[in-house]
Amino acid sequence: MKTFFLSIGLIISILMQIFVFQSWQVGVVVPNVLLAFIVVASLYAKTEQLLWMSLIAGLFCDLYSSSDFGFYIGFYLLAAIVAKYLLKFGEVEFSWWRPLVLLTFMCLVQVLVVSVGLFSMLSFYSVTKIMISYVAYTVMIGLIWYLLMSQVDEFVKRLIVTRTMN
Amino acid sequence: MKRQQSVTLAIICSVALAIIALKYLGGFWPFRVVNDQILNPIGSAFSQVGRSINSNFSIITRATELSKENKAQANEILALKNQLSSLKEVANENEELRNQLNFNERLKLDLTAARVVSSEGTSLRKYITIDRGKNSGLKEGMAVVSSGVLVGTVDKVEDFSSTVFLSSDPDFRIRAIGQDGRAQGIVRGQLGQGYLFEKITQAESIRKGELVISAGSGLIPKGIIIGEVESTTRSDNAVFQSAQLKPLVNLSSIEIVFVVTGLKQ
Numbered sequence: 001m002k003t004f005f006l007s008i009g010l011i012i013s014i015l016m017q018i019f020v021f022q023s024w025q026v027g028v029v030v031p032n033v034l035l036a037f038i039v040v041a042s043l044y045a046k047t048e049q050l051l052w053m054s055l056i057a058g059l060f061c062d063l064y065s066s067s068d069f070g071f072y073i074g075f076y077l078l079a080a081i082v083a084k085y086l087l088k089f090g091e092v093e094f095s096w097w098r099p100l101v102l103l104t105f106m107c108l109v110q111v112l113v114v115s116v117g118l119f120s121m122l123s124f125y126s127v128t129k130i131m132i133s134y135v136a137y138t139v140m141i142g143l144i145w146y147l148l149m150s151q152v153d154e155f156v157k158r159l160i161v162t163r164t165m166n
Numbered sequence: 167m168k169r170q171q172s173v174t175l176a177i178i179c180s181v182a183l184a185i186i187a188l189k190y191l192g193g194f195w196p197f198r199v200v201n202d203q204i205l206n207p208i209g210s211a212f213s214q215v216g217r218s219i220n221s222n223f224s225i226i227t228r229a230t231e232l233s234k235e236n237k238a239q240a241n242e243i244l245a246l247k248n249q250l251s252s253l254k255e256v257a258n259e260n261e262e263l264r265n266q267l268n269f270n271e272r273l274k275l276d277l278t279a280a281r282v283v284s285s286e287g288t289s290l291r292k293y294i295t296i297d298r299g300k301n302s303g304l305k306e307g308m309a310v311v312s313s314g315v316l317v318g319t320v321d322k323v324e325d326f327s328s329t330v331f332l333s334s335d336p337d338f339r340i341r342a343i344g345q346d347g348r349a350q351g352i353v354r355g356q357l358g359q360g361y362l363f364e365k366i367t368q369a370e371s372i373r374k375g376e377l378v379i380s381a382g383s384g385l386i387p388k389g390i391i392i393g394e395v396e397s398t399t400r401s402d403n404a405v406f407q408s409a410q411l412k413p414l415v416n417l418s419s420i421e422i423v424f425v426v427t428g429l430k431q
Contacts, residue, residue, distance in 0.1 A: 028357050126359060
């Protein structure tokens with residue numbers, strides 16, 4: 001059941017990322033919906049599921065990207081591994097802020113890697129403004145994913161309990 | 167359990183490496199065919215849904231009539247600017263031709279229409295994918311226009327799709343001239359903050375409101391509008407002057423573009 005909802009979430013994320021968010025830009029910024037999804041999904045998915053989802057997400061991003069092929073496959077796989085191990089580290093109960101802090105950090109790393117060359121071409125203020133909007137927009141999407149997934153998780157748990165009782 | 171996870175990780179990494187190797191060794195065509203023939207049409211439909219939701223949302227937030235009126239006026243202004251630009255180009259060329267006692271017919275563009283399928287998803291660099299490729303005669307470096315205004319150049323060409331490098335990217339550079347003062351320089355993108363028309367010598371004149379057009383280089387013909395001068399920056403002790411250009415089309419909402427595949431006499 002969980003796999004079904006996670007697959008639906010992945011498909012929605014891929015479609016939104018590649019085809020829909022181009023017309024929902026804030027300024028010039030398109031948020032990283034897939035990164036937000038992978039980081040939040042790491043709370044609910046098994047390691048194997050998460051790695052396969054990251055591979056598929058990276059493959060689709062690379063197909064529609066101008067970066068060297070393989071960049072996004074590597075990036076999402078790495079993000080999934082880091083998220084899976086860091087988010088559960090030392091805690092049994094999930095805190096809502098943990099995935100968002102991790103997402104902010106990962107987003108910052110990605111945007112720095114991608115836009116390091118921009119500092120020589122645009123003013124420091126402009127690049128910083130763009131980077132902040134990018135991170136903020138992505139974290140906002142991450143928060144939406146977190147709220148959605150926690151609701152779905154609750155629903156699945158209730159469903160399992162009801163079925164067991166019956 | 168841990169051993170099982172390590173095995174899964176190893177399998178997934180191997181699959182990822184195999185896919186990447188396939189891409190670089192030339193065996194990636196089945197993915198590309200699926201992408202061009204199945205995913206792009208589906209993606210195109212989703213893009214339209216996204217745009218229509220976006221446009222509906224903006225209609226809610228604005229007064230409907232004002233929005234329509236504004237759009238109509240913007241189109242009208244753009245059409246008039248295009249007309250004016252063509253007329254000015256004709257006038258300039260006539261003068262030059264009269265001076266040189268030589269005549270050449272004004273060049274007209276051969277255009278191929280293409281639909282915007284997707285945009286670069288997760289990067290700040292500005293690329294879009296269009297649904298035309300080698301099969302439509304597209305080549306790398308060709309100019310891409312929307313409403314007669316330059317929006318970028320063709321970057322990578324596949325059989326049925328191409329990547330367009332948008333003019334708003336800071337790495338985008340093109341030789342340009344001011345239409346009135348004939349000031350020559352380089353235009354580059356500034357990520358949503360218009361364009362910078364730079365490397366204009368101090369002796370040349372550039373004025374606010376003047377249209378800046380392509381100077382003609384490579385596969386990009388001369389005379390395509392790039393933007394309108396918004397402000398100029400000039401200091402007496404500098405070698406060059408520069409101007410801030412206002413883009414005349416909104417690059418995030420373009421749906422259909424035209425690729426300049428050649429010139430017809």
